[in-house]
Amino acid sequence: MERMGSSGGRRVGRPRAEQRPDRGMSPRDELLAAAAELFTTRGYAATTTRAVAERAGMRQASMYHYVSGKEELLAELLESTVTPSLTLARELLSRDAAPAEERLWELCRTDVELLCGGPHNLGGLYLLPEVRAERFAGFHAVRAELKDAYRQLIAATRTGGGLAKSELDLRADLVFGLIEGVILVHRSDPDRRVAVFAEATADAALRIVGV
Structure with a gap:
């Protein structure tokens, strides 16, 4: 899938919410995993960026330190x-x-x-x-x-x-x-x-x- 892209020079995000156990994944990979789950179970259109962020265990505002939004997540998942x-x-x-x-x-x-x-x-x-x-x-x-x-x-x-x-x-x-x-x-x-x-x-x- 140009598979999982590099996070480039994105700045470090704020502390993540304590909603999921630490699985040793980077915040960006946590977001991709959360998006994969939600896009395939709830549907892409029905999934909000807030839902993805919360599922990944971080605040919605922090999510934008790692990805630009749902489209970037979908693009990386497709290419993967x-x-x-x-x-x-x-x-x-x-x-x-x-x-x-x-x-x-x-x-x-x-x-x-x-x-x-x-x-x-x-x-x-x-x-x-x-x-x-x-x-x-x-x-x-x-x-x-x-x-x-x-x-x-x-x-x-x-x-x-x-x-x-x-x-x-x-x-x-x-x-x-x-x-x-x-x-x-x-x-x-x-x-x-x-x-x-x-x-x-x-x-x-x-x-x-x-x-």
Whole structure:
């Protein structure tokens, strides 16, 4: 997900309210954790900055020493669901000696585990109408690069190498759509075993490619 960004030169905030036990996290990470919980349970629009601050154990005024507001928190959470997969995709693309089919399968499996793992369904934030705003251009840029990595891996497979550009683009769209579609499936059945789900999705992706 440009994953969790640096706090840069923000000044130190005021003392935090004693509402949550100290988990050894920085104030900024506490805010991100609180936002992840509230955005995915209450909804983004229904969550106020005050609620996020209180859940993180600090005063609302102190929150602005670490982040500019809800949009910055949402942007970082969105990017945190993409950047690890993109890092892996770049590594897999460099492994020319390994069969492309195996590398594509591994990317699919890992990507699904990232989207469906963790205590909160952060992938569900993709569906927010607010995400279409220009403020989230960084997320869309990283997501586009990840999608292109999928396309390159598909093109490197035995089947993909013989596809016309339009057909290759279609297969890439279908595979990428399948991976991100797990967000809705997982949300309807959150108790599904993620590891098994991820492997089954990766298998399905290879069938789309024609492997």
